Amino acid sequence: MTKTILRAMAGETLPTPPVWMMRQAGRYLPEYRATREKAGDFLSLCYTPELAAEVTLQPLRRFDFDAAILFADILLVPQALGADLWFVKGEGPRLSTITTEDDFAALKPVHAIDETLSPIYETVGILSRELPSDITLIGFAGAPWTVATYMIAGKGTPDQGPAHALKDENRPLFEQLLGKITEATIEYLSRQIEAGAEVVKVFDSWAGSLKGEDFDRYAVEPARLIVEALKRRHPDVPVIAFPRGAGERFAGLHERIGAECIALDDGVMPDWAAKHVQVSGCVQGNLASSHMVTGGEDLVRETRRVVDGFKGGPHIFNLGHGITPDADPDNVSRMIEAIKG
Numbered sequence: 001m002t003k004t005i006l007r008a009m010a011g012e013t014l015p016t017p018p019v020w021m022m023r024q025a026g027r028y029l030p031e032y033r034a035t036r037e038k039a040g041d042f043l044s045l046c047y048t049p050e051l052a053a054e055v056t057l058q059p060l061r062r063f064d065f066d067a068a069i070l071f072a073d074i075l076l077v078p079q080a081l082g083a084d085l086w087f088v089k090g091e092g093p094r095l096s097t098i099t100t101e102d103d104f105a106a107l108k109p110v111h112a113i114d115e116t117l118s119p120i121y122e123t124v125g126i127l128s129r130e131l132p133s134d135i136t137l138i139g140f141a142g143a144p145w146t147v148a149t150y151m152i153a154g155k156g157t158p159d160q161g162p163a164h165a166l167k168d169e170n171r172p173l174f175e176q177l178l179g180k181i182t183e184a185t186i187e188y189l190s191r192q193i194e195a196g197a198e199v200v201k202v203f204d205s206w207a208g209s210l211k212g213e214d215f216d217r218y219a220v221e222p223a224r225l226i227v228e229a230l231k232r233r234h235p236d237v238p239v240i241a242f243p244r245g246a247g248e249r250f251a252g253l254h255e256r257i258g259a260e261c262i263a264l265d266d267g268v269m270p271d272w273a274a275k276h277v278q279v280s281g282c283v284q285g286n287l288a289s290s291h292m293v294t295g296g297e298d299l300v301r302e303t304r305r306v307v308d309g310f311k312g313g314p315h316i317f318n319l320g321h322g323i324t325p326d327a328d329p330d331n332v333s334r335m336i337e338a339i340k341g
């Protein structure tokens with residue numbers, strides 16, 4: 001086992017952490033914008049395997065990254081379950097909403113998702129053949145709670161209010177929806193692994209808005225179920241869980257979820273996280289993505305602080321959240337230089 005990402009996820013402390021970046025294929029790169037133009041729109045890009053593979057590979061041609069992440073989106077699963085999905089320029093995703101028993105009953109069965117998602121597995125297959133042998137291929141899906149927040153509201157919301165409201169007003173329906181997304185996610189990630197994904201990551205971008213017992217029931221438990229089911233089918237494929245905004249609740253999550261790696265956002269300090277999270281296994285993170293816009297001495301200093309903070313244990317360097325479209329690609333090079341020298 002030579003790939004650095006897999007070594008870190010197996011618990012090895014490396015002299016230099018391997019690095020990749022959330023949204024590393026994205027609008028901050030002119031070559032991404034050109035390929036997206038060629039595809040016509042974002043969803044066509046996701047569903048055209050040759051082009052999706054092309055944009056996945058673009059950042060690796062520029063930067064010394066140790067992993068490639070499949071180019072797709074967490075909202076393809078709701079679409080595969082029968083929700084309408086479209087993107088409004090400058091605003092973000094829109095979906096048909098699930099707020100009643102009838103809406104839920106109209107969704108397709110879980111086994112039908114492959115009809116929509118097979119081009120994604122094809123992209124994974126292309127990447128698994130074309131990637132350099134030292135680069136790890138990461139597949140991903142959204143976590144059930146985060147995906148549900150979009151399915152219930154029909155769009156992104158600052159506080160996930162509509163999903164919290166459904167949870168309070170019709171908990172059985174809310175739990176049925178989460179259960180269905182959980183099952184679909186297990187199938188989707190299994191197919192990605194069978195097509196060649198070497199690691200899978202579960203993005204729970206809105207986990208932080210779940211309070212008290214809700215965090216355990218709707219962030220931790222679905223992630224645990226997904227990991228458990230994947231381990232039964234693919235025991236050797238490591239998992240990254242990213243319950244963004246978990247704060248102090250990041251402590252103990254390796255054990256509770258069963259994931260080899262816990263991804264940290266920039267809301268926790270490396271010193272704290274080394275002591276309370278990294279003691280239990282590999283961590284990924286957590287430079288604030290704003291440094292990719294502002295650059296300068298702060299970028300170098302903060303990059304070193306993250307590297308030094310986690311140097312005592314297994315660590316994969318990453319940002320705390322996705323790189324933004326206004327980022328300067330030169331700052332990515334500076335960050336990697338500060339990590340790898």
Ligand SMILES: Cc1c2[nH]c(c1CCC(=O)O)Cc1[nH]c(c(CCC(=O)O)c1C)Cc1[nH]c(c(CCC(=O)O)c1C)Cc1[nH]c(c(C)c1CCC(=O)O)C2
Pocket residue numbers: 021022023024025026027036042069070071072073074075091092093140142156203205322
């Ligand atoms: C919540 C969420 C989504 N998608 C995703 C999340 C979870 C992580 C997070 O919190 O960022 C995850 C995601 N989205 C995308 C990836 C690809 C892999 C990667 O490079 O990390 C991944 C892992 C591509 C994308 N997904 C999207 C883009 C931008 C699309 C474009 O080219 O216009 C990319 C590169 C679109 C998207 N997709 C989503 C939103 C809210 C948006 C619009 C926001 C925006 O416009 O930046 C849903």
